Amino acid sequence: MEGCTMLWESQIPINQVFELRCRTIDYFGVGAINKFYDIAKDLKENRGITRVILVTGKSGYKKCGAWDVVKPALEEYGIEYVHYDKVGPNPTVDMVDEATELGKEFGAQAVIGIGGGSPIDTAKSVAILLEYTDKNARELYEGKFFAMKAKPIIAINTTHGTGTEVDRFAVASIPEKEYKPAIAFDCIYPLYAIDDPALTTKLPADQTRYVTIDALNHITEAATTKVTNPYSILLAQETARLIFDYLPKAIADPNNLSARYYLLYASAIAGISFDNGMLHFTHALEHPLSAVKPDLPHGLGLAMLLPAVIKHIYPATARVLAEVYRPLVPDAKGVPGEAEYVARKVEEWLFSIGITQKLTDVGFTEDDIDKLTELAMTTPGLGLLLSLAPIDATRETIAAIYRDSLYPMSK
Secondary structure, three states: OHHHHOOHHHHOOOOOOEEEEOOOEEEEOOOHHHHHHHHHHHHHHHOOOOEEEEEEOOOHHHHOOOHHHHHHHHHHOOOEEEEEOOOOOOOEHHHHHHHHHHHHHHOOOEEEEEEOHHHHHHHHHHHHHOOOOOOOHHHHHOOOOOOOOOOOEEEEEOOOOOOHHHOOEEEOEEHHHOEOOEEEOHHHOOOEEEEOHHHHOOOOHHHHHHHHHHHHHHHHHHOOOOOOOHHHHHHHHHHHHHHHHHHHHHHHOOOOHHHHHHHHHHHHHHHHHHHHHOOOHHHHHHHHHHHHOOOOOHHHHHHHHHHHHHHHHHHHHHHHHHHHOOOOOOOOOOOHHHHHHHHHHHHHHHHHOOOOOOHHHHOOOHHHHHHHHHHHHHOOOHHHHHHOOOOOOOHHHHHHHHHHOOOOOOO
């Protein structure tokens, strides 16, 4: 019987590197990191780039194996580099400014980000500020100017969640205001990206869970905004199917390259889905959580909010969400009255893969809801997301989603 239900992905040779084309040329597949030699050659010989700034975290760029290729490739083509390696899990505008200053002093002509969303988003921000040398990261993230240009960006992605390697978004926190704004500019689509599943096998179990839930939220939102489209919904369906199938396999066997391949593919097409369809509640409400608590992983914050968001938006988006979540809730009929049922099924699945925390477990209480609601409504950039939600993003609705996320729905 199992043979009769075999899906097409088992027939794909995962060592065959292909080009995933969107606005970014994304080299995708096991062994794709070796395409960095071609990228370095293009930078030097065709674009005249001889100096770059590398933007990474403290050690992940080495542990994953990317540095074993990037360093000799840069040396082979005579590209000099300076390295900023202080990006944290929730990058701040101060990190962006520090990296930018390093790049300015060196005369960097391009920016290479190696890591997950945090280093790559920081790299994107640096690329803008290397062009707008009279501006700083606070001005950028508070919307004080519109960016029309940026230095070329190369994104070497080492996680399967953000989709930032193929989209025009970036995020950084402004600590003193407890803001975590997002920016979106066409000039920060990476010129090249690398998605090599082999670089993701060293992800710890929790990070494997959290980054994947980021992708699941991307498509849940992209498929249900006021500006969604058939393409975003199609990608959402495929993303969800792949995540529900392959995330448990990656958790059980971190070195399962087929599982990592399809989670990474799901993440990339989820990035393209929300690049086309945009986002709304879950991301707009998570940003205040990790702005107030910088140690909170973005994906965990999203996971804690997701069931409540589904509960509130399902009546307005029942047909779409029933199809997206059909692999998980096969009996969903796509009618408004099953909103809480589907939301509970999603929460049960999150618990089953080991994400059991709710807001109270990470230190939030009922007393925080007014502050979080205010931050969601006033942080620069989040208003746009809220305006695209499928139901009115009133203060009362935002507070209700936070409140419904304090405890498990079964409580």
